[in-house]
Amino acid sequence: DPSSPLTSPGGPAGGPTGEVLLQARGLSKSFGDLEVLHSIDLTVRRGEVVVLIGPSGSGKTTVLRSLNGLEIPDGGQIEFAGGPSLDFGGRLRKQDRLALRDRSAMVFQQHNLFPHKTVLQNVIEGPVQVHKVPRAQAIAEAEALLSRVGLLDKRDVYPFQLSGGQQQRVGIVRALALKPSLLLFDEPTSALDPELVGDVLTVIKELADEGWTMVVVTHELSFARAAADEVLFMDGGVIVERSSPQEMFTNPRHRRTRQFLDRIL
Ligand code: ADP
Numbered sequence: 001d002p003s004s005p006l007t008s009p010g011g012p013a014g015g016p017t018g019e020v021l022l023q024a025r026g027l028s029k030s031f032g033d034l035e036v037l038h039s040i041d042l043t044v045r046r047g048e049v050v051v052l053i054g055p056s057g058s059g060k061t062t063v064l065r066s067l068n069g070l071e072i073p074d075g076g077q078i079e080f081a082g083g084p085s086l087d088f089g090g091r092l093r094k095q096d097r098l099a100l101r102d103r104s105a106m107v108f109q110q111h112n113l114f115p116h117k118t119v120l121q122n123v124i125e126g127p128v129q130v131h132k133v134p135r136a137q138a139i140a141e142a143e144a145l146l147s148r149v150g151l152l153d154k155r156d157v158y159p160f161q162l163s164g165g166q167q168q169r170v171g172i173v174r175a176l177a178l179k180p181s182l183l184l185f186d187e188p189t190s191a192l193d194p195e196l197v198g199d200v201l202t203v204i205k206e207l208a209d210e211g212w213t214m215v216v217v218t219h220e221l222s223f224a225r226a227a228a229d230e231v232l233f234m235d236g237g238v239i240v241e242r243s244s245p246q247e248m249f250t251n252p253r254h255r256r257t258r259q260f261l262d263r264i265l
Helices: 060-067 094-103 119-130 135-148 164-177 194-209 221-227 245-250 255-264
Strands: 020-031 034-045 049-053 075-080 085-087 104-107 182-186 214-217 230-235 238-243
Touching: 020 060, 034 060, 034 238, 049 060, 049 221, 060 104, 060 182, 060 214, 075 094, 085 094, 094 104, 104 164, 119 135, 119 164, 135 164, 164 194, 194 214, 194 221, 214 221, 221 245, 230 245, 230 255, 238 245, 238 255, 245 255
Parallel strands: 049 214, 049 230, 104 182, 182 214
Antiparallel strands: 020 034, 020 075, 075 085, 230 238
16 A cells, blocks of 8 residues: 555554654773763654764764664663663663664665665565564565555565665664664765765655654755754764754854865755
């Protein structure tokens, strides 16, 4: 049913809109002598779209990976509504770390699809293997999601037979199939040819409009303008400025923000 939303129980319907879904406080992370995150605070409310911008190397990806449990910060806390709650300064419980990974799903810059699996096999892998969803149910849900992004006819082909934009849309479907409370996008269009960027951003914007909660790292300022509730500008491992897209793009307060925006606008 192409008119049905891309919703799922774990997504927009998971709780009251506006409730604080994720609270990160004082996240810090170093790689050797390099301090990559310096006391990052982040609040994400249910239904909200937070866009992270900033120069290359400023720590944006490391923030996303920390939220998803792919990176373990050296200090700080991450708390999800209804759990888990992690304190990186103390002893981490394995079950909390695993729960953290379960709450969000990441869409990477490169799609990261399994090359030897078909589109359908890629999408049902997580639900079947990780969440123990019955195969028939996982297939039905995967087909509904693929149909919604216009790729049902590609269900039995392999990733190499798809365009970059189609691969990325499958990557998004694969994340949705996990029914996370939070979607994380790490420069989802930066590896695409320019003419393929629009399709992928349209899908992400539709998800935002349907109430999915997301944190998006992107250089696509027109997307940020259209979709973001809040824009955070990062530089050198700190959040320099946070405001509405309107405020950020027309009236940035900090010199570093202005310099960055002047360079990419
Ligand atoms: P951004 O997403 O803003 O480009 P990243 O979070 O990817 O920034 O990287 C921030 C800094 O951390 C960069 O200097 C990068 O080289 C460094 N970095 C990221 N991951 C690692 C790692 N696993 N080991 C060492 N340095 C890393």
